[in-house]
Amino acid sequence: MSAREATLAAIRQNRPAGDHPLPVVPRFTPLVGDDLVEEFGERLKRMGGRVSGGPDPLAGVRERLDAATVIASAVPEVAGNRDLSAVQRPQEVDDVDVAVVRAVFGVAETGSVLFTEGELVVNAVAYLAQHLIVLLDPADILPNIQAAYLRPEFGRSAYAVLHTGPSATADIEGVLIHGAQGVRSLTVVLLPRQA
Amino acid sequence: MSAEDVRPTDGEPTIHPEVRPPSDEGERGQDGRRLQHAEAASRPIAAPKVREKQPRGAKIRGDRPIDQAEAAERFLAAPLHQAAHDERLWDLRKKRDTAAHGIPEWEELREIASSIKAHTLSNLDRYLEQFEAAAKANGVHVHWAADGADHNRIVLGILRDHGAKTLVKSKSMLTEECGFRHHMAANGIEIIETDLGERIQQLDNEEPSHIVAPAVHKTRMDVAEVFARTLGTDPENDDAHYLAESQRETTRPYILNADAGMTGCNFAIAETGTVVTCTNEGNADLSGNVPKLQIHSIGIEKLIPRIEHLGVFIRLLSRSALGSPITQYTSHFRGPRAGTEMHMVLVDNGRSARLGMEEFWTSLKCIRCGACMNTCPVYRRSGGLSYGATYSGPIGLIIDPTFNKRKYSTLPFSSTMNGSCTNVCPVKINIHEQIFAWRKVLAEEHQIPLLKQGMMKAAGAVLSRPAAYRAAIGTADSALKVLPRFAVYNPLNTWGKKREMPETPKQSFHAWYKQNRMGKEAGK
Numbered sequence: 001m002s003a004r005e006a007t008l009a010a011i012r013q014n015r016p017a018g019d020h021p022l023p024v025v026p027r028f029t030p031l032v033g034d035d036l037v038e039e040f041g042e043r044l045k046r047m048g049g050r051v052s053g054g055p056d057p058l059a060g061v062r063e064r065l066d067a068a069t070v071i072a073s074a075v076p077e078v079a080g081n082r083d084l085s086a087v088q089r090p091q092e093v094d095d096v097d098v099a100v101v102r103a104v105f106g107v108a109e110t111g112s113v114l115f116t117e118g119e120l121v122v123n124a125v126a127y128l129a130q131h132l133i134v135l136l137d138p139a140d141i142l143p144n145i146q147a148a149y150l151r152p153e154f155g156r157s158a159y160a161v162l163h164t165g166p167s168a169t170a171d172i173e174g175v176l177i178h179g180a181q182g183v184r185s186l187t188v189v190l191l192p193r194q195a
Numbered sequence: 196m197s198a199e200d201v202r203p204t205d206g207e208p209t210i211h212p213e214v215r216p217p218s219d220e221g222e223r224g225q226d227g228r229r230l231q232h233a234e235a236a237s238r239p240i241a242a243p244k245v246r247e248k249q250p251r252g253a254k255i256r257g258d259r260p261i262d263q264a265e266a267a268e269r270f271l272a273a274p275l276h277q278a279a280h281d282e283r284l285w286d287l288r289k290k291r292d293t294a295a296h297g298i299p300e301w302e303e304l305r306e307i308a309s310s311i312k313a314h315t316l317s318n319l320d321r322y323l324e325q326f327e328a329a330a331k332a333n334g335v336h337v338h339w340a341a342d343g344a345d346h347n348r349i350v351l352g353i354l355r356d357h358g359a360k361t362l363v364k365s366k367s368m369l370t371e372e373c374g375f376r377h378h379m380a381a382n383g384i385e386i387i388e389t390d391l392g393e394r395i396q397q398l399d400n401e402e403p404s405h406i407v408a409p410a411v412h413k414t415r416m417d418v419a420e421v422f423a424r425t426l427g428t429d430p431e432n433d434d435a436h437y438l439a440e441s442q443r444e445t446t447r448p449y450i451l452n453a454d455a456g457m458t459g460c461n462f463a464i465a466e467t468g469t470v471v472t473c474t475n476e477g478n479a480d481l482s483g484n485v486p487k488l489q490i491h492s493i494g495i496e497k498l499i500p501r502i503e504h505l506g507v508f509i510r511l512l513s514r515s516a517l518g519s520p521i522t523q524y525t526s527h528f529r530g531p532r533a534g535t536e537m538h539m540v541l542v543d544n545g546r547s548a549r550l551g552m553e554e555f556w557t558s559l560k561c562i563r564c565g566a567c568m569n570t571c572p573v574y575r576r577s578g579g580l581s582y583g584a585t586y587s588g589p590i591g592l593i594i595d596p597t598f599n600k601r602k603y604s605t606l607p608f609s610s611t612m613n614g615s616c617t618n619v620c621p622v623k624i625n626i627h628e629q630i631f632a633w634r635k636v637l638a639e640e641h642q643i644p645l646l647k648q649g650m651m652k653a654a655g656a657v658l659s660r661p662a663a664y665r666a667a668i669g670t671a672d673s674a675l676k677v678l679p680r681f682a683v684y685n686p687l688n689t690w691g692k693k694r695e696m697p698e699t700p701k702q703s704f705h706a707w708y709k710q711n712r713m714g715k716e717a718g719k
Contacts, residue, residue, distance in 0.1 A: 013551065020310070049636075091451045155502060164232075170233050180478070
């Protein structure tokens, strides 16, 4: 008998007694207030992320972009000098200083942003770059995680990922360190999508 | 941006301009506040600058019963390590309470999560077939492994098919359970752990001591010693930033050049064939997105029916583990990237058999958050390695004997039966009741060594120790109602020996009691 058949047979043989129906998950009231942009920003900052808003939201990341040698931009709003669509192997983006991508949506409850392979173009750039700049349309902020998991992206993307702040570790004596393996900083720029 | 947030420029030289100097430890947020996300401690826990040899774990002697008490003894004999360990984990437990209390529906979420798991486990055959079909439709190669050896053989086969010699992996308790790393090393495959804590443990030839924070039992000086010996860092520099950055810089080339990448799995979604991983470092995403070949090892109990159920489990996992609302990265791997290959290995390794154990099958609901370990007074004072098993702490006590009844026969006695583990469990596993049930099973099967049998007479000794007695009846209030006296008192003597109840348990009791009472009220 193959391992597959053996495992399935054992499961059928050992099925726990009793009735265990699948519960219906109620729609919980979001824990955030009505100002989703404010709530999102506050929670993202607590998770180590940065937020740039106001009338010229890109001003908050200008310094970061000016200091960068290699910029990989997947958005029309920011000019880069590394064409992600021309990348053959993910290892090629190891020298990227700043990557700029647009989030599918944000989540106010946690301060998270979602990307799929469509937004990232090269998935690895969101981790191999030193810094990540994320454009997020304030209209794309969902109230909570429960609402996020009702979105269709999870069922149709090969890769979908929620980022909540930068790469972090506190594996040494609880000392919080950003840039454990992935990006050292994550800044969300609140910029509406271009019409 | 506040003045506090501006990094000092005249400080010590750092190895990367982005790395914080030792004089300003701990990341700050955009508004200058100290941050506490991920596994961060809420205040510095730095062990004093005194060299204290790191206590090592239990002595493994084949199948002979692990002497957890002996290893715990040695851990307690290293007061700096013991104190830092205790404080660090208790801090995580307190943060978990704060996070849980911040959600009015917390108890309802636990109940729903527990029911979803019960439902999935009692229909696991159907959900595994659904998962397999969905994954195959996504272009994924699906494999089934009967046990750990089978898993290792399958993965080795995949690697050999691709001529792969190096593999970067992110933290996975399942692969620890399978002895994967050791097996691969013996077959000429180089395995590089990419989680910082796990990498520290790998370089020091130790197993992970905690399922979420693998190196939590080490001080920064221990890490400095390990890195100096293995990575060539400055042995005198025990700055956590320097050490973490050194690890980042030395691991990056492995990530870029690895032939294959591997991750474990926090949740596997039956309807979509998705593997979900939750990490803070982003190392699972590097392992899954850089090499051309990616492998995901999945314990069959990780299945949940639908994506929407993540809306329950993701809300519980990191809050229970760390007190954070979510991990930095929640990653959903569903199909291969263009031009790459993706494999998923469904591993049984005793799980289908455990399903048939009437008193113990619900232990399969575990989502590996570590909350039961953080709250356990025995675990916090003895260290995860004292258990001599892949899974330590309360959840380990009820899982380990299913792997080897003789070797782990003593572990269910490493508990005070205070029930705190059950109270914090996000999927409501009745951990302390199962610990007691294991004692009965092991006694009936004569697996309890003479050493422990002698303890049966020890109740009198405990009762003559007022401090220990008060602590026992205080924390064990609920357990005392349902358990015979010997079961409650006997183990206390084992691990209570030479261990007067210090300040922390009192504090922990009050916090536990408050939480427990509140939980009960919320449940009404």
